Amino acid sequence: MYTPVHSRAASAAYRQVGVQSGVDGATPQALIKMLFDGxxxxxxxxxGAMARGDVAEKGRQLGRAVRILEEGLKGGLDRQRGGELAANLGALYDYCIARLTHANLRGDVAAVEEVLKLVAPVADGWNQLAAAPAGRA
Incomplete structure (x- = not known):
């Protein structure tokens, strides 16, 4: 079925507004949760791209993951107030970035799975914080 270009553009714009609205009204915990979800x-x-042999998509997705780690999660750390926890998270994110760079260069799916296992507990913690009632987190 053909959808006119202006209709597709409008749909994309509405989706972008929805995403931006979700970001604008989000708590800091919810923003971190969104980064981990992404x-x-x-x-x-x-x-999935690696399993299909889709090299371009693998590179695009791993690049996106590295940007989330570097610019979003690591960039958002408050090393002054976060102390040892922020330092440890920074080291974890650096390690994950190195493993994903290796995975991209070598096509190493095991390195991607390792990163998933490493970030899962941290992501779960942020999910619990984001879901906590106001004042309890």
Whole structure:
């Protein structure tokens, strides 16, 4: 079925507004949860691309995952107030970035799976914080 270009553009614009609205009204915990959700989604998409032999999509998804780790999660750390926890998370994110770079260069799905296993407990913690009633987190 053919959808006119202006209709497709409008749909894309509405989706973007919905995403932006979700970001604008989100708590800091919810924003971090969104980053982890995007990270896990990209890692799973990269695994699928690797299984299909889709090199371009693998590179795109791993690049997105690295950007989320570097610019979103690591960039958002408050090393002054976060102390040892922020330092440990920064080291974890650096390690994950190195493993994903290796995975992209070598087509190593095991490295992607390793990163998924490493970030899952941290993502779960943020999911619990984001779901906690106001004042309890």
């Amino acid at each position: 990270l896990v989604q990209s890692l799973n998409a990269a695994r």
